[in-house]
Amino acid sequence: MNQFIQIMTNPIIQIDRMTDREEMVRNVMEEVSCGAVGVVVADSTGLVIASKGTMGKESAAVGTQLISLAAELDPRETKPAVIHLQSEAERMVFSRNGNITLGVHYKR
DSSP, rough: HEEEHHHOOOOOTTOOOOOOHHHHHHHHHHSSSSEEEEEHHHHHHHOOOEEEEEEOOHHHHHHHHHHHHHHHHTOOOOOOOOOEOOSSSEEEEEEEEETOOOEEEEEE
């Protein structure tokens, strides 16, 4: 999970400033640990900016909504929320950097 937070705050990734969507997804996929089978990058409304693998528009919309709800729990919190969903076989992690939501799907 710490690696995911580092990805979201890494200035090299600069998700909200990249123009090439494929490059954006490629950079994120290179940064995530083994076992990642999907990545989605979405705007603040849940619209997919880029995706690869198992993550798509449904996961972007749900992840963006969950992040927005988590941010409302404590509006004074300055650190971005991280949502971690887990089952026995897989997990999904979502976080937001500015207006951009990043989701990563891992298989065990």
